[in-house]
Amino acid sequence: MDAVSVLQTVMSAIQSGAVNLTSSGESSATGNATVASAAAPAVASFNILQLPSLISMLLSFSAVRDWLKLLLLGAIVETCRRVLTKAYYGFVNYFWITATFDGNDEASLKPDWLMFWLSKHTIFRTARTLDVSTRSFGRNAAVAGDAGNEDDTEGRKISFLPSLSTTYTLWYKYRYVTITRDEVPDGPWNSPRQTLRIRILTRDHKILRQLLIEAKQLFHKASENMISIYVSDPSDYWKRVSTHHKRPMQSIILDPGVIELVLNDAKDFLASKAWYAERGIPHRRGYLLYGAPGSGKTSLIHSIAGELNLDVYILSLTRLGLDDTSLSSIIADLPTQCIVLVEDIDAAFHQGVKRDIADPEKREQHDAREHSGGKGGNEGTNTVGRVTLSGLLNALDGIAAQEGRILFATTNDYDALDPALCRPGRLDLHIEFKLASKYQCREMFRRFYLPSSSASKSTKDVDEVDEDEAIDDKDSGYDSRSASVDADDTSASEKSTSSAEASPDLGCRSLISRVIRRHSNDAAELADRFAAEIPNRSFSMATLQGYLMAYKTRPYDAVRDARSWVERRQLEKKPKAPAPKAAAATAAAKSTVTSEAGTQAPAAVEAEAAA
Numbered sequence: 001m002d003a004v005s006v007l008q009t010v011m012s013a014i015q016s017g018a019v020n021l022t023s024s025g026e027s028s029a030t031g032n033a034t035v036a037s038a039a040a041p042a043v044a045s046f047n048i049l050q051l052p053s054l055i056s057m058l059l060s061f062s063a064v065r066d067w068l069k070l071l072l073l074g075a076i077v078e079t080c081r082r083v084l085t086k087a088y089y090g091f092v093n094y095f096w097i098t099a100t101f102d103g104n105d106e107a108s109l110k111p112d113w114l115m116f117w118l119s120k121h122t123i124f125r126t127a128r129t130l131d132v133s134t135r136s137f138g139r140n141a142a143v144a145g146d147a148g149n150e151d152d153t154e155g156r157k158i159s160f161l162p163s164l165s166t167t168y169t170l171w172y173k174y175r176y177v178t179i180t181r182d183e184v185p186d187g188p189w190n191s192p193r194q195t196l197r198i199r200i201l202t203r204d205h206k207i208l209r210q211l212l213i214e215a216k217q218l219f220h221k222a223s224e225n226m227i228s229i230y231v232s233d234p235s236d237y238w239k240r241v242s243t244h245h246k247r248p249m250q251s252i253i254l255d256p257g258v259i260e261l262v263l264n265d266a267k268d269f270l271a272s273k274a275w276y277a278e279r280g281i282p283h284r285r286g287y288l289l290y291g292a293p294g295s296g297k298t299s300l301i302h303s304i305a306g307e308l309n310l311d312v313y314i315l316s317l318t319r320l321g322l323d324d325t326s327l328s329s330i331i332a333d334l335p336t337q338c339i340v341l342v343e344d345i346d347a348a349f350h351q352g353v354k355r356d357i358a359d360p361e362k363r364e365q366h367d368a369r370e371h372s373g374g375k376g377g378n379e380g381t382n383t384v385g386r387v388t389l390s391g392l393l394n395a396l397d398g399i400a401a402q403e404g405r406i407l408f409a410t411t412n413d414y415d416a417l418d419p420a421l422c423r424p425g426r427l428d429l430h431i432e433f434k435l436a437s438k439y440q441c442r443e444m445f446r447r448f449y450l451p452s453s454s455a456s457k458s459t460k461d462v463d464e465v466d467e468d469e470a471i472d473d474k475d476s477g478y479d480s481r482s483a484s485v486d487a488d489d490t491s492a493s494e495k496s497t498s499s500a501e502a503s504p505d506l507g508c509r510s511l512i513s514r515v516i517r518r519h520s521n522d523a524a525e526l527a528d529r530f531a532a533e534i535p536n537r538s539f540s541m542a543t544l545q546g547y548l549m550a551y552k553t554r555p556y557d558a559v560r561d562a563r564s565w566v567e568r569r570q571l572e573k574k575p576k577a578p579a580p581k582a583a584a585a586t587a588a589a590k591s592t593v594t595s596e597a598g599t600q601a602p603a604a605v606e607a608e609a610a611a
């Protein structure tokens with residue numbers, strides 16, 4: 001009997017049951033309600049009684065019997081398969097060690113070092129499926145399983161990496177290793193998260209540890225001369241934004257003793273964990289560098305990071321969407337050994353961090369600021385920062401809560417900071433950065449044109465610094481304008497450019513260094529002359545650097561033009577003389593009256609400017 005006829009028979013059996021059911025229901029309906037309710041169990045018992053006969057009837061069909069046999073067989077096979085698979089994996093896992101690395105866990109696991117180790121492995125010389133990347137994995141070292149050795153081009157090096165969803169096999173210390181890089185959806189938006197799975201055919205955990213340590217050591221060796229910069233992204237993860245060579249400490253020119261003060265203090269702090277513990281003092285240290293823009297605050301922090309072999313984690317308090325909760329969450333994610341840099345910590349105060357100001361004098365000042373909408377005011381951006389002062393203080397305490405973390409904060413507006421923020425225990429050492437002193441001008445000139453070795457040799461001894469230069473003058477005129485040199489400066493100096501100097505390139509500096517070295521007395525004399533032309537504490541180091549950049553290969557011209565440049569800059573800086581009230585009123589009247597003609601108003605302005 002075929003399947004169709006079986007189905008027909010079943011349908012007719014069900015229908016006959018339904019007919020019996022309906023007729024019994026109808027007979028009940030004609031009676032009273034009690035009879036109707038009594039009919040229901042009768043219907044049920046009827047169905048149940050029909051079931052065995054229905055089943056036996058179905059089983060009498062050979063096709064149904066065959067189906068059932070197949071079903072049973074399938075169930076047995078599937079159960080066996082599952083049991084065997086589980087047993088197999090249980091057996092296999094018994095001999096394997098599996099380690100999975102989360103690609104998002106940048107701060108703690110840093111799978112970059114694993115990728116770096118992998119990219120160095122010979123397997124990637126022969127693999128048929130690869131991902132090609134120009135990511136440096138924290139270091140600008142050539143990767144790509146040594147293919148980088150052949151890549152002598154400037155810029156980013158090529159690296160070969162395991163492709164997604166492909167399993168690679170390699171041998172490590174005579175152990176069979178498989179590597180799988182995968183991407184899994186993560187978070188409420190299913191954003192892709194990468195994972196790296198390493199499986200080693202061994203029961204010895206030592207092998208995994210050795211592999212990880214080897215990978216880490218290789219990475220650190222490659223990164224000896226590099227530091228990485230991290231910022232927090234909108235999802236509150238730390239994200240590496242750059243890795244660059246350490247900035248040599250000699251390239252920072254500050255007045256004598258300042259660099260040593262900060263560096264030695266930081267070194268001493270890192271080395272004196274036990275000292276702090278013995279005395280029950282929390283092991284924390286914060287530095288506040290404040291003062292003129294472009295005076296070397298950030299540069300010094302980066303150099304110190306290089307010197308102490310620490311990465312820099314930049315905390316931007318004005319980041320969109322940052323509030324107290326996310327601030328504490330990113331602080332909790334910081335690694336134990338690092339430098340945390342809160343740049344322009346005053347910006348947070350301008351943009352939303354608030355407190356009740358108890359001191360009426362201070363409150364007045366604060367209100368005045370807010371009213372004027374000036375630098376210290378809220379500038380209408382209250383909605384940007386949602387960090388409260390207590391949130392920030394907690395965050396700073398959280399940064400210091402981990403041993404080995406050093407906090408640096410910078411600001412151009414020292415007065416805007418809340419006293420609670422600056423107190424010892426949070427920001428212990430406050431260092432002011434002023435505009436360039438004569439000493440700094442001279443040193444900048446020397447180091448700009450002389451190679452570092454000669455520059456350091458010719459560097460004036462600290463004791464030799466003129467006393468008048470060391471005097472801490474009270475000049476605080478910030479030079480916040482662009483450090484770029486005027487176009488006419490450049491064109492004026494271009495005129496006197498010799499043909500040899502006309503095409504400046506990277507080699508020019510060493511060329512000019514050679515020239516100057518031949519006249520080493522000239523170098524010292526030129527630097528002195530340059531310093532003599534630049535007024536003490538009038539320009540930031542960044543501005544001076546900008547000026548010298550325009551004379552990259554022409555130190556003699558740089559000295560010659562310095563005076564006129566200074567005069568021009570000072571003229572620009574001078575505030576325009578306010579016009580007498582009457583003249584201003586007349587001019588205003590004139591401009592109002594004649595604004596329609598459109599000619600008189602500019603003339604009045606010109607007259608004012610001339611006055």
Ligand SMILES: Nc1ncnc2c1ncn2[C@@H]1O[C@H](COP(=O)(O)OP(=O)(O)OP(=O)(O)O)[C@@H](O)[C@H]1O
Pocket residue numbers: 251252253254292293294295296297298299300410411412433541542543545
């Ligand atoms: N003391 C200095 N020695 C050497 N270079 C300096 C010094 N000060 C500034 N510069 C140069 O000026 C540029 C800007 O310096 P930097 O960013 O460190 O200044 P800053 O004080 O942090 O400025 P801001 O307060 O605006 O952030 C850098 O390229 C740096 O090389």
